[in-house]
Amino acid sequence: MRKFLTILLCFTLISCASSQAVKNTDPNVYQLEQVDAPSKWIIHISPIYPKEALEEKVEGWVKMSAVITENGKVTEIKVIDSQPKGVFETEAKRAFGKWVYKPALLNGKTVKVYREETVKFKI
Template sequence: MKYFVLFFVFVLAGCSSTHIDTSSNIIYVNTETDSPAKWVVKIEPKYPTDAFEQSIEGYLKFRAVINHRGALENIEVIESSPKGVFEFEGLRALKFWRFKPALLNGKLVKVEYQDKLVWKLNN
Protein backbone atom coordinates (compact mmCIF):
# COMPACT_ATOMS: atom_id res chain seq x y z
CA MET A 1 0.00 0.00 0.00
CA LYS A 2 2.89 2.34 0.82
CA TYR A 3 4.26 2.00 -2.73
CA PHE A 4 0.84 2.61 -4.22
CA VAL A 5 0.49 5.87 -2.27
CA LEU A 6 3.96 6.99 -3.36
CA PHE A 7 3.15 6.19 -7.00
CA PHE A 8 -0.10 8.13 -6.77
CA VAL A 9 1.67 11.15 -5.24
CA PHE A 10 4.27 11.15 -8.05
CA VAL A 11 1.56 10.99 -10.72
CA LEU A 12 -0.30 13.90 -9.14
CA ALA A 13 2.92 15.89 -8.74
CA GLY A 14 3.65 15.39 -12.44
CA CYS A 15 0.21 16.68 -13.31
CA SER A 16 0.58 19.75 -11.12
CA SER A 17 3.29 21.19 -13.38
CA THR A 18 0.98 21.06 -16.39
CA HIS A 19 -1.28 23.96 -17.33
CA ILE A 20 -4.94 23.36 -16.57
CA ASP A 21 -7.47 25.09 -18.78
CA THR A 22 -10.42 25.28 -16.39
CA SER A 23 -12.13 27.94 -18.48
CA SER A 24 -12.96 25.40 -21.16
CA ASN A 25 -16.00 23.16 -20.89
CA ILE A 26 -15.00 21.19 -23.98
CA ILE A 27 -15.04 17.43 -23.49
CA TYR A 28 -12.73 15.59 -25.86
CA VAL A 29 -12.60 12.01 -27.06
CA ASN A 30 -9.69 10.32 -25.28
CA THR A 31 -8.13 9.13 -28.57
CA GLU A 32 -8.04 12.71 -29.90
CA THR A 33 -5.64 13.85 -27.19
CA ASP A 34 -1.83 13.94 -27.29
CA SER A 35 -1.63 11.88 -24.11
CA PRO A 36 -4.84 9.95 -23.32
CA ALA A 37 -6.17 9.54 -19.80
CA LYS A 38 -4.97 6.32 -18.17
CA TRP A 39 -6.07 4.39 -15.11
CA VAL A 40 -4.14 4.99 -11.94
CA VAL A 41 -6.62 3.67 -9.34
CA LYS A 42 -9.42 1.22 -10.07
CA ILE A 43 -11.50 0.15 -7.09
CA GLU A 44 -13.57 -2.96 -7.74
CA PRO A 45 -17.17 -2.56 -6.57
CA LYS A 46 -18.49 -4.74 -3.77
CA TYR A 47 -20.84 -7.58 -4.63
CA PRO A 48 -24.21 -6.65 -3.09
CA THR A 49 -24.96 -9.14 -0.30
CA ASP A 50 -28.49 -9.95 -1.46
CA ALA A 51 -27.35 -10.54 -5.04
CA PHE A 52 -24.48 -12.75 -3.86
CA GLU A 53 -26.71 -14.82 -1.61
CA GLN A 54 -29.21 -15.29 -4.45
CA SER A 55 -26.44 -16.08 -7.01
CA ILE A 56 -27.42 -13.11 -9.18
CA GLU A 57 -24.88 -11.95 -11.76
CA GLY A 58 -25.11 -8.75 -13.73
CA TYR A 59 -23.51 -5.64 -15.14
CA LEU A 60 -23.63 -1.88 -15.22
CA LYS A 61 -22.73 0.17 -18.31
CA PHE A 62 -21.88 3.79 -17.62
CA ARG A 63 -20.54 6.95 -19.18
CA ALA A 64 -18.68 9.74 -17.43
CA VAL A 65 -16.17 12.54 -17.89
CA ILE A 66 -12.57 12.28 -16.69
CA ASN A 67 -11.85 15.75 -15.35
CA HIS A 68 -8.61 17.76 -15.04
CA ARG A 69 -7.81 16.11 -11.72
CA GLY A 70 -8.29 12.59 -13.09
CA ALA A 71 -11.57 11.92 -11.28
CA LEU A 72 -14.81 10.78 -12.86
CA GLU A 73 -17.63 13.33 -12.92
CA ASN A 74 -21.11 13.39 -14.42
CA ILE A 75 -21.36 9.61 -14.04
CA GLU A 76 -24.46 8.31 -15.82
CA VAL A 77 -25.79 4.75 -15.87
CA ILE A 78 -26.53 3.81 -19.47
CA GLU A 79 -27.78 0.29 -18.84
CA SER A 80 -27.85 -2.23 -16.00
CA SER A 81 -29.02 -5.77 -15.57
CA PRO A 82 -30.84 -6.69 -13.52
CA LYS A 83 -32.12 -3.18 -12.86
CA GLY A 84 -31.80 -1.85 -9.34
CA VAL A 85 -29.34 -4.51 -8.15
CA PHE A 86 -25.81 -3.26 -8.90
CA GLU A 87 -26.20 0.50 -9.39
CA PHE A 88 -25.50 1.59 -5.80
CA GLU A 89 -22.27 -0.40 -5.35
CA GLY A 90 -21.12 0.39 -8.88
CA LEU A 91 -21.55 4.15 -8.53
CA ARG A 92 -19.98 4.08 -5.08
CA ALA A 93 -16.81 2.40 -6.42
CA LEU A 94 -16.57 4.75 -9.43
CA LYS A 95 -16.23 7.75 -7.11
CA PHE A 96 -12.81 6.39 -6.11
CA TRP A 97 -11.45 5.68 -9.59
CA ARG A 98 -8.55 7.93 -10.59
CA PHE A 99 -6.84 8.53 -13.91
CA LYS A 100 -3.79 10.32 -15.13
CA PRO A 101 -5.60 13.22 -16.88
CA ALA A 102 -5.48 13.61 -20.65
CA LEU A 103 -3.22 16.19 -22.27
CA LEU A 104 -3.87 18.19 -25.42
CA ASN A 105 -1.37 20.81 -26.59
CA GLY A 106 0.29 20.80 -23.16
CA LYS A 107 -2.98 21.40 -21.29
CA LEU A 108 -4.98 19.05 -19.07
CA VAL A 109 -8.36 18.48 -20.70
CA LYS A 110 -11.59 16.67 -19.92
CA VAL A 111 -12.36 13.50 -21.87
CA GLU A 112 -15.38 11.27 -22.23
CA TYR A 113 -15.21 7.76 -20.83
CA GLN A 114 -17.44 4.69 -21.11
CA ASP A 115 -17.02 1.31 -19.49
CA LYS A 116 -18.84 -1.67 -18.07
CA LEU A 117 -18.67 -3.15 -14.59
CA VAL A 118 -19.45 -6.86 -14.32
CA TRP A 119 -20.48 -8.85 -11.28
CA LYS A 120 -19.81 -12.54 -11.88
CA LEU A 121 -19.75 -15.34 -9.36
CA ASN A 122 -16.69 -17.56 -9.37
CA ASN A 123 -17.80 -21.08 -10.24
Protein backbone atom coordinates (compact mmCIF):
# COMPACT_ATOMS: atom_id res chain seq x y z
CA MET A 1 0.00 0.00 0.00
CA ARG A 2 2.83 2.40 0.88
CA LYS A 3 4.54 1.70 -2.48
CA PHE A 4 1.26 2.35 -4.32
CA LEU A 5 0.78 5.71 -2.54
CA THR A 6 4.37 6.72 -3.32
CA ILE A 7 3.89 5.93 -7.01
CA LEU A 8 0.57 7.79 -7.06
CA LEU A 9 2.17 10.83 -5.44
CA CYS A 10 5.02 10.79 -7.98
CA PHE A 11 2.62 10.66 -10.93
CA THR A 12 0.56 13.49 -9.45
CA LEU A 13 3.62 15.70 -8.99
CA ILE A 14 4.90 14.94 -12.48
CA SER A 15 1.53 15.74 -14.09
CA CYS A 16 1.27 19.02 -12.16
CA ALA A 17 4.76 20.07 -13.19
CA SER A 18 4.24 19.19 -16.85
CA SER A 19 0.97 21.12 -17.10
CA GLN A 20 2.64 24.44 -16.27
CA ALA A 21 3.51 26.75 -19.17
CA VAL A 22 7.22 26.58 -19.85
CA LYS A 23 8.87 29.92 -19.18
CA ASN A 24 11.91 31.00 -21.10
CA THR A 25 15.04 30.43 -19.06
CA ASP A 26 17.49 32.29 -21.33
CA PRO A 27 19.10 34.98 -19.11
CA ASN A 28 19.19 37.39 -22.09
CA VAL A 29 15.40 37.24 -22.46
CA TYR A 30 13.38 39.06 -19.82
CA GLN A 31 9.88 38.41 -18.48
CA LEU A 32 7.39 41.25 -18.97
CA GLU A 33 7.35 41.99 -15.25
CA GLN A 34 11.15 42.51 -15.27
CA VAL A 35 11.23 45.38 -17.77
CA ASP A 36 10.50 49.08 -17.36
CA ALA A 37 8.27 49.28 -20.46
CA PRO A 38 6.78 46.09 -21.92
CA SER A 39 6.68 45.30 -25.62
CA LYS A 40 3.47 46.31 -27.40
CA TRP A 41 2.39 45.30 -30.86
CA ILE A 42 2.30 48.05 -33.45
CA ILE A 43 1.58 45.92 -36.53
CA HIS A 44 -0.97 43.15 -36.07
CA ILE A 45 -1.54 40.77 -39.00
CA SER A 46 -4.84 38.90 -38.81
CA PRO A 47 -4.72 35.18 -39.56
CA ILE A 48 -6.48 33.70 -42.57
CA TYR A 49 -9.39 31.53 -41.48
CA PRO A 50 -8.75 27.92 -42.56
CA LYS A 51 -11.21 27.03 -45.34
CA GLU A 52 -12.49 23.78 -43.80
CA ALA A 53 -13.00 25.38 -40.38
CA LEU A 54 -14.91 28.24 -41.99
CA GLU A 55 -17.11 25.87 -44.00
CA GLU A 56 -17.86 23.85 -40.86
CA LYS A 57 -18.32 27.02 -38.78
CA VAL A 58 -15.64 25.97 -36.29
CA GLU A 59 -14.34 28.67 -33.95
CA GLY A 60 -11.36 28.47 -31.62
CA TRP A 61 -8.13 29.97 -30.34
CA VAL A 62 -4.39 29.38 -30.16
CA LYS A 63 -2.22 30.48 -27.23
CA MET A 64 1.43 30.94 -28.20
CA SER A 65 4.68 32.09 -26.68
CA ALA A 66 7.52 33.88 -28.42
CA VAL A 67 10.58 36.01 -27.92
CA ILE A 68 10.26 39.62 -29.03
CA THR A 69 13.69 40.87 -30.11
CA GLU A 70 15.32 44.23 -29.45
CA ASN A 71 14.12 45.20 -32.95
CA GLY A 72 10.49 44.23 -32.28
CA LYS A 73 10.51 41.05 -34.36
CA VAL A 74 8.73 37.88 -33.23
CA THR A 75 10.96 34.79 -32.95
CA GLU A 76 10.91 31.33 -31.35
CA ILE A 77 7.15 30.89 -31.62
CA LYS A 78 5.73 27.91 -29.72
CA VAL A 79 2.13 26.79 -29.35
CA ILE A 80 1.21 26.49 -25.68
CA ASP A 81 -2.41 25.40 -26.11
CA SER A 82 -5.22 25.51 -28.64
CA GLN A 83 -8.87 24.71 -29.02
CA PRO A 84 -9.78 22.72 -31.05
CA LYS A 85 -6.44 20.97 -31.45
CA GLY A 86 -4.90 20.71 -34.91
CA VAL A 87 -7.16 23.25 -36.65
CA PHE A 88 -5.75 26.76 -36.26
CA GLU A 89 -2.14 26.36 -35.07
CA THR A 90 -0.36 26.70 -38.43
CA GLU A 91 -2.21 29.83 -39.47
CA ALA A 92 -1.94 31.41 -36.01
CA LYS A 93 1.85 30.89 -35.99
CA ARG A 94 2.17 32.30 -39.52
CA ALA A 95 0.24 35.46 -38.63
CA PHE A 96 1.94 35.92 -35.23
CA GLY A 97 5.33 35.64 -36.91
CA LYS A 98 4.50 38.74 -38.98
CA TRP A 99 3.50 40.94 -36.05
CA VAL A 100 5.83 43.81 -35.22
CA TYR A 101 6.28 45.14 -31.69
CA LYS A 102 7.56 48.28 -30.06
CA PRO A 103 10.47 46.67 -28.18
CA ALA A 104 10.56 46.33 -24.40
CA LEU A 105 12.80 48.74 -22.47
CA LEU A 106 15.02 48.10 -19.48
CA ASN A 107 17.14 50.97 -18.13
CA GLY A 108 16.55 52.91 -21.34
CA LYS A 109 17.77 50.10 -23.62
CA THR A 110 15.74 47.77 -25.82
CA VAL A 111 15.83 44.16 -24.67
CA LYS A 112 14.49 40.77 -25.69
CA VAL A 113 11.34 39.79 -23.86
CA TYR A 114 9.30 36.61 -23.51
CA ARG A 115 5.65 37.15 -24.43
CA GLU A 116 2.46 35.12 -24.71
CA GLU A 117 -0.40 35.97 -27.06
CA THR A 118 -3.71 34.33 -27.86
CA VAL A 119 -5.07 34.48 -31.40
CA LYS A 120 -8.84 33.96 -31.60
CA PHE A 121 -10.70 32.59 -34.59
CA LYS A 122 -14.35 33.74 -34.71
CA ILE A 123 -16.75 33.66 -37.60
